[in-house]
Amino acid sequence: MIIKHSEEVESKKIVEEGVEGVHKQRLLTPEMGAPNFTMRKFTVEEGGFTFYHQHDFEHEVYILSGQGVARKEDNEIEISAGDAILVEPNEIHQFVNRGKEEFVFLCLIPNDAKM
Amino acid sequence: MIIKHSEEVESKKIVEEGVEGVHKQRLLTPEMGAPNFTMRKFTVEEGGFTFYHQHDFEHEVYILSGQGVARKEDNEIEISAGDAILVEPNEIHQFVNRGKEEFVFLCLIPNDAKM
Secondary structure (H helix, E strand, O other), rough: EEEEEEOOOOEEEEOOOEEEEEEEEEEOHHHHHOOOOEEEEEEEEEEEEEEOOOOOOOOOOOOOOOOOEEEOOEEEEEEEEEEEEOOOOOOOOOEEEOOOOEEEEEEEOOOOOOO | EEEEHHHOOOEEEOOOOOOEEEEEEEEEEEEHOOOEEEEEEEEEEEEEEEEEEOOOOOOEEEEEEEEEEOOOOOOEEEEEEEEEEEEOOOHHHHEEEEEOEEEEEHHHHHHHHOO
């Protein structure tokens, strides 16, 4: 059994075009023995957003705190703490902080995911 | 994209020997199209506990609220909000509420998990 407290896991700011104010932590990973899927935690600053993109693997997301939207190709949906979201393979998506606080969520992906 | 608010997902109390005060919700499932893994949410009442057992698949757990312990074969470890836990395949484990509030956590498993 491996226990990681989120506060103790390294947080890396994603510095790439198309992303703003997003910090990523890898909580449970294949390197520590997770056989099938990887648990990441994202913290999005006020005004921040993740990539607007698509890929051939799914996301399983759980919103921990803050107020945001999930953008799809045709619309966007408000999301907040307690919402669970399945982003299906090849679906265009983006997560945007629309609140005044940090927008924080878990996002799990299969270990063999390739961007 | 499928969005489920936890409050709207059916909660089932697990009534089996070896389990006490545990309510289970299946948030993201293969039936709704999750390709690889399943997100469940568990709410454990004061004094409650999950199975003390083992199986050949992993758990990926994230503690949402409350105070509990993760029991292993040889010891137990206090866990609380923000802790991420990898229960490795075949590892004996149990989650016990040791607080005065509900103990709430996500627990993800591979879709092909068989108890």
